[in-house]
Amino acid sequence: MAQAKTLTVTEIDQVLSYLETRKYPERNRAMFFMSLWGACRVGEISALKMGDVLNLDGTIKGEIRLSANQTKGGQPRTVFLPKKLQEELAKYLATRFVKNPEFPLFHTAGRLGFTANTLTQHFFWMYRAAGVEGASSHSGRRSRITELAQAGIGVRTLAAIAGHRSIVVTQRYIDVNPSMIRNAVELV
Numbered sequence: 001m002a003q004a005k006t007l008t009v010t011e012i013d014q015v016l017s018y019l020e021t022r023k024y025p026e027r028n029r030a031m032f033f034m035s036l037w038g039a040c041r042v043g044e045i046s047a048l049k050m051g052d053v054l055n056l057d058g059t060i061k062g063e064i065r066l067s068a069n070q071t072k073g074g075q076p077r078t079v080f081l082p083k084k085l086q087e088e089l090a091k092y093l094a095t096r097f098v099k100n101p102e103f104p105l106f107h108t109a110g111r112l113g114f115t116a117n118t119l120t121q122h123f124f125w126m127y128r129a130a131g132v133e134g135a136s137s138h139s140g141r142r143s144r145i146t147e148l149a150q151a152g153i154g155v156r157t158l159a160a161i162a163g164h165r166s167i168v169v170t171q172r173y174i175d176v177n178p179s180m181i182r183n184a185v186e187l188v
Contacts, residue, residue, distance in 0.1 A: 051101025
């Protein structure tokens, strides 16, 4: 199976511009950024409940503790939310009237929670409609890992962010690009 496409800055902007023209832009932006900035899998995003993200006082948590049944590998993990992702989630949650901790964080137009499959399809059609060829539901996650690697973050830290138990898996996520090569040869 082919690796997910890593997104360029231009492609990210294309997606964001497209999302602004659609129904539920706050929800769609928040889901996109959970994939990109949170480096989450679609199964993890679809499994999120309001209580996973909201503190008792209604503020956004800085960390999401995913249970074993919310992750791919059946191992619990923590997703650290950067401030900009917390802000996107707050914008989205301002559009939600029900804050029951057991309700799905992201829901369909019919007020049902997404399944991993429906969210995968949602991402596929979102990228396609935005004109980003070859992108998939895993593209945000892979793009984030590559971006952090390019910034010099070590592979062990990247594996922890991605929720990988093996750094070998994480290394396959990192897409080498001309900028990374140029920066590496300039270190000589």
